[in-house]
Every structure is written in C-alpha cells, then in structure tokens.
Amino acid sequence: MADPTPPTPGPEPLPLPAGVHQLCSCGRSHQGWFCDGAHLGTGRISYGVRLSEATTVLMCRCGRSRRYPLCDGSHEASARRPWWRPWGFAVLPALLSPARPAGSGHPPPQRQSPGR
Secondary structure (H helix, E strand, O other), X not given: OOOOOOOOOOOEEEEEOOXXXXXXXXXXXXXXXXXXXXXXXXXXXXXXXXXXXXXXXXXXXXXXXXXXOEOOOHHHOOOOOOOXXXXXXXXXXXXXXXXXXOOOOOOOOOOOOOOO
C-alpha cells in the first residue's frame, strides 16, 4: 500500500464561469466548494461571489483565512511556535512578571497550573 501524500500547501485554484456562485463556508457541503445548504443550524452563511467574467479564484485550504473560503494569504504566516508555547500561556506571564517587594501594596502574582 502506498504512503499517502501530504496535501500541497497554499491555495487551491478554482476556475469559475461568469455569474453568481454560492461558496461553502462551513466545510460540510457534499458539493465541494459549492454550498448545498448543509450550513443550516451552524450559524454560518454561504459566501456569495458575483463574477462578470470567467475567473479563477483561489480557495483557502489552511482554514486560517479571514475571508474563508477565499484565500487571503494567511497560510504564509510563520508556522514556528514561540519557545514558551509548549508549556501554555500561563507560564510566560509568571516568568516575565516583575518581582514585587513585600509590603508594596500589590498582592503577589498568582501562578496558574498549565492546562487549566
């Protein structure tokens, strides 16, 4: 059995003819990029596109686009995580908070355990 190939990074080109198209923004459609009403009850709406001529649009495959389902280049953002990220968000403020002397009028910083 062949190993599966990883998905190609970046947007997927989708050629569209002139006219009005309803694009899926929920990811549940059984018609690929086109809306079939599967978003009902999810709080999402379809994305309408009106084209005056045939055009190829770029569709988002990373899920980070602010204009989803259309690509806005968000996939190009750095994938590197900050050094402190694996330990959670609560650790960084505890490490960077300045030490306060006793009696300064400020309560000592409370440390949060990771994962809570």
